[in-house]
Amino acid sequence: MVRTIYHLGKFFVDGFRVLKDYLLFCNKVLSRFLTFKILNPAIFMVTLRQVYFTGVQIIRVVVIIAIIFGLGLVGTLGKFLMNIGAYQKIGTIFVVVVIREVAPFLTALLLSLRSATAVGAEISMMKLGSEIRSIKIHGIDEYSYLFLPRIFAGMVCSFSLAVIFSAVSITIGYFLLSFQLNITFDYMVSLIFDALNINDIFCFIYKTILFGFTLMTLPIFTSMGVGKATTDVPIALLKGMMRVFYGLIFVEITGFFI
Template sequence: MKKVTLKFFEFIGKMILDIIHMAGKMSILLYEISKSIFKPPFRFKLFVKQIEFIGYKSIPIIILTGLFTGMVFSLQSFKGLDNFGAGEMTSGLVAMAMIWELAPVLTGIMVAARAGSAMTAELGTMKVTEQIDALDAMAVDPIHYLAVPRMLAGMFSMPLLNAICIIFGIIGSYFVLVGMMGTGSSIFFENMVLYTTLSDIIDSLIKSFVFGLIVVNVSCYNGFNTTTGAEGVGKATNVSVVESSILVCMFDYILTSVLIL
């Protein structure tokens, strides 16, 4: 029994130390990227290329995510609120939920799954094929050349994708509540405006900005630390998506606590 207990605490202790070690290395990478952002030259073409990849090419999946999330949430919320004679308030509830939580979190997770995994795979492949070492040999800083354009593009694109998700979530809600449930169009927009403010939208954009930073930082970290060939690339890609999703949810709570209080 003692051996089992000892092994259990040994496992927990090792896991905690591994998490602390990983968090420290990610923080160092974030610090290095932050320093490199202000160093010349500014690679505008790489920045635009990454905006296209992270932002523009993510628009279809964000539209579908926002649209169906708004539709499903409206359908379920209307059914619950209508039991208390408050079905007309559903649009306000959906707008609050999309702006405060659903849009930023779902956008972060979707971008991590689509763009973050691809970034990790690309950088991981460059790592195992020694292309990153070749950049070092040519006196080109890999962080400045590879990570900085991705970080800037992620922080720029994520708030815009979040706004798109909110808009299409409301469109989906409008289709369900007005088109299917018979809520008046004027009542739909009145309740939506009544229960949401400009500060709510700003808080949502702040969240998405931070989530963009998190997703790119985690993706670059796992890409730069990929080992053991093709198997390592696959493992790093999987770990990157899982870590990004967990950190998005974790920082969602932290940011919500800070912004509300």
């Protein structure tokens, strides 16, 4: 019993310490954003490469999944509403299911599986090889040159890919429903905009931006704890991905209150 209480208390204390350190790290990141010189040639090129690797290279996968989702779930829900005579609610279904929930979360999940692991491995190896220390010795701010371009790319790509996912899913869903309902694309878009309100837009922006921020900052923060042993790298990757998973759940839950 005593051992159980000890381990439980240690778990909460360690978790509180990690959360405190992560919030301090986020505070530094946000303060650096205020002076982020993205137009600096060196920083701009790093940021551009990160946007390309994070978002552009995965567009094909996002579009394919959006097509499958549009044909499957969206089309099925639309057909169900048609059968019960409630096809006027198609706009509400598209807003709630696609725009508010599925598009932000699925794109964040894809980015976390592809980019968060890569960023965590990259920063871990740089920390292990003392490259970050060398950058600081030469007077280069590691936040502005290494961290912010990756975090900025994560937020931009998370938002952009979610927009693409929503557009493709809704378009494919329309083409599927157009064979069953005699409606025009303009009419369906009007149904969506009638169902869309400011809370839905804010929820979409909140989730996509915070998803991108979370899935980049957590691997970077975890990787900065790598020591001099090579075995620290896989441990940091595992911890980083678990923390990303918890972070995504946190953002998803808080999004319900918007």
